[in-house]
Amino acid sequence: MKVLVAMSGGVDSSVAAALLKEAGHDVVGATLKLWGGASDSGCCSVSDVDDARRVAQLLNIDHHVFNYTEEFDRHVVAPFVADYAAGLSPNPCIECNRHIKFDLLFERAERLGFDAVATGHHAQVLPGPQGPRLVRGTDPAKDQSYVLGYLTDAQLRMLLLPIGHLHKSDVREHAQRIGLRTWDKPDSQDVCFIEASAGREAFLRSRIDLTEAELVDVNSGAVIGTTAAAELMTIGQRKGVLPDRHGEKRFVAKVELGARRVHVGRLEDIVTTAIALNQETVTFARESLTSGAKVWVQCSAHGTPLSGTLWRDDDWRIELDEPARPIAAGQSTVFYNYEEPSVVEGAAIVGR
Amino acid sequence: MHGVVGNPAGTHRAARLARRAIEEARDEIAALTAAKPGNVVFTAGGTESCTLAIAGVVRTHRRQHERSRIVISPIEHHAVLDAAAMVARQLDNVDVTTLRVDGDGVLDLSSLHEALEQPNVAVVSVMMANNETGVVQPVDAAAAMAQAAGVVSHSDVVAAAPWMDLSVVGASVDMISLCAHKLGGPVNAGALVLRRDITMDALAPGGGQEKGRRGGTVDVAAAVGLATALRLAAQDREATVRRVTALRDTLIAGVSDLGDVAVTGSAAVRLPGTVHLTFPGIASDELLFVLDEAGVCASAAAACSSGAVVASHVLDAMGMDPARARGSLRLSFGAETTSEDIAAVTALLRSAVTHLRADA
Secondary structure, rough: OEEEEOOOOOOHHHHHHHHHHHEEEEEEEEEHHHHHHOOOOOOOOOHHHHHHHHHHHHHHHHHEEEOOOHHHHHHHHHHHHHHHHHEEEEEEOHHHHHHHHHHHHHHHHHHHOOOOOOOOOOOEEEEEEOOOEEEEOOOOOOOHHHHHHOHHHHHHHHHHOOOOOOOOHHHHHHHHHHHOOOOOOOOOOOOOOOOOOHHHHHHHHOOOOOOOOOEEOOOOEEEEEEEOOOOOOOOOOOOOOOOOOOOOOOEEEEOOOOOOOOEEEEEHHHOEEEEEEEEHHHHHHHOOOOOOOOEEEEEEOOOOOEEEEEEEOOOOOEEEEEEOOOOOOOOEEEEOOOOOOOEEEEEEEEEE | OOOOOOOOOOOOOOHHHHHHHHHHHHHHHHHHHHOOHEEEEEOOOHHHHHHHHHHHHHHHHHHHOOOOOOOOOOOHHHHHHHHHHHHHHOOOOOOOEEOOOOOOOEEHHHHHHHHHHHEEEEEEOOOOOOOOOOEEOOOHHHHHHHHHHEEEEEOOOOOOOOOOOOOOOOOOOOOOEEEHHHHHHOOOOOOEEEEOOOOOOOOOOOOOOOOOOOOOOOOOOHHHHHHEEEEEEEHHHHHHHHHHHHHHHHHHHHHHOOOOOEEEEOOOOOOOOEEEOOOOOOOOOHHHHHHHHOOOOOOOOOOOOOOOOOOOOOOOOOOOOOOHHHOOOEOOOOOOOOOOHHHHHHHHHHHHHHHHHHHH
């Protein structure tokens, strides 16, 4: 098979390419240049491209650099900034996977005559009764099925995930055994286009006006503090909110940008069983997921799945079995099969 | 070259042999570039030559004459752009004025006229022909204007050198930067050729070699390689230019009916060996991929340090629509290119463009 491997320069995609080559496929590596601005490392720096290119040389496969900086700006960075300005809490990695890695790269791979696209994600594509299904990676600590929740059936049919059945330690061992320079490279962290030293706030502040706001206790109505950037206060977050006078933790309950007010409360004040879904962003892996179906819902990359019921009537939503911290609008939820909790059923962005 | 191992700066027999090889190369290069024999400074290539020309002159002129402005065209190679930016960043009171080009990528001489009205210009740099588009620039006119204003002129002739007689074209420019590999010679071999005595600070003064303009032991093989490449290019130049121009035009004619294809700088005089085409609706990355798989080494604009195809500052300066610029393809030919090569590339390009457009 002729396979295009998306190589980030990290150990996972390096080993993915190596395994495909060892299996006898006609493998070509491609590194996506996504961000033209300053960054720590992430997916876009010159040294990562150098790593990917050197790994490709060692594997004796061709390597190309595809420039998607403009598309990345349009599909990922601009919506990221706009979402914050609109009071949402976006997840740019999800958007990048969806629009760049899976839409644009898959289309390009097809045009260029590839049979399949491979990535180094820790997840698996396994045969199911109605075609291929996306399944959690074997290593529970590294599972990345959450960020792949928006893949369509057609994309799953063209996708190879060569390391999804391996534990991270096995991946590193394999890399070391075949002499890849990336074998002990640290895992990438956080958003690739934001420098850790400057942070999200500095990144946003250079692009939009951030709102100073008061923090108000939902019970007493007392002003307990201020924030320099209400846009960065996410519903459910505890960071930046002082405990009350009894030492009880307080969380963000509601953000009102217009009124310059952030409501905070104790856990019992904010927990909810309802997650509203944005209908336009719902992607179902299987249409059998009908209204009233029981699902497991995961709300962050490595969050604990919560059980609930998916409703697809007038207001699309998930009703959780147990109250949980609320999920901010703009975040992604991924649904897993109730009977087979490792199988992805679909995904949606949380609405208001 | 065999057996020449001495340090040319030494006093022994081996040194004399090395020195002689260098001086013969220097004489030959001077004769082919309208320079006095002593005024050829050997460097490690075009980038170093351009950097020496810009930084060396500005440092001296800023100190001695309070002239500290660098005037450059917007379509210069990064060898010049980045040298100018570096000096402006490192030294107080050094500023860069960037000129304008028209829609065909030809220097707008009125913008040079305006720039030279500023009192503190130290150096003007306009390339002889652009490396991406092949568009030839009015360097003699620019040099005359600089001279009238008492300003040192420089031209990066790297792209033009295989195709133009440097003893005639641009002969009035004060300094030209050359490299051997574009002429079929070795890489890391170049020279800064001076047409008159110009004082400049060395970038690395070292042991005062090259009349204090470039420290370090001169690379004998590189110097001889550059002289030889320049001589060979001059030998059959007229016939080669005629033949390659015809090949270039055959290729253009062979793709012109593909629909919405344009030759960049089509109304300007262009080098025979470069053709820059745009195919809106196709990503350069994909076109290059298909050509590469078929064994054709082409490029889009210039490669950035990551190896990605990046938006071209040259096309941007020409005011080209970014959507058109994204579908760029630059093909280069040399003296060895045959009509069979052109026919094969034309056929490949036709099928690639049709296929990639149909699927887009």
